[in-house]
Amino acid sequence: MRLRTSVILVALTLITAASTVSAMMPWLHTPKQHKSKADAISGAWDAVLTADDNTRQLTLTLKLEGNKVTGSFESSHLGSGAVNNGSWVNNKLTITVETSHAPLTMTGALQNGKLVGEWDAGHMQGTWEAKKK
Numbered sequence: 001m002r003l004r005t006s007v008i009l010v011a012l013t014l015i016t017a018a019s020t021v022s023a024m025m026p027w028l029h030t031p032k033q034h035k036s037k038a039d040a041i042s043g044a045w046d047a048v049l050t051a052d053d054n055t056r057q058l059t060l061t062l063k064l065e066g067n068k069v070t071g072s073f074e075s076s077h078l079g080s081g082a083v084n085n086g087s088w089v090n091n092k093l094t095i096t097v098e099t100s101h102a103p104l105t106m107t108g109a110l111q112n113g114k115l116v117g118e119w120d121a122g123h124m125q126g127t128w129e130a131k132k133k
Contacts, residue, residue, distance in 0.1 A: 043061070
């Protein structure tokens with residue numbers, strides 16, 4: 001019985017000592033993982049495509065993973081679908097969306113918090129601008 005009590009007391013002493021040392025040496029604690037800042041292009045964007053005097057509304061939802069951009073688009077005129085062949089390299093965006101009319105390639109860059117660039121659907125070209133929702 002004495003041996004058992006002695007072992008329990010030694011164990012409690014060691015646990016108390018370990019927690020005291022740990023509290024006194026904060027560099028031994030594992031630092032909390034901080035979430036990295038959100039990237040500049042992931043999220044939902046309200047876009048306007050312009051060709052001549054015509055405009056079309058488009059909602060883009062983009063997700064950046066490394067240099068690869070994925071996501072989706074939705075438009076009452078162009079339909080909806082996936083963002084394909086997306087990249088974000090040297091602060092320049094390139095994506096292709098398969099619209100109900102034709103594949104549409106969009107290139108652009110961030111300017112004053114907006115995505116601004118050009119689009120090409122083969123038979124038509126124009127400019128575009130998007131504001132983050």
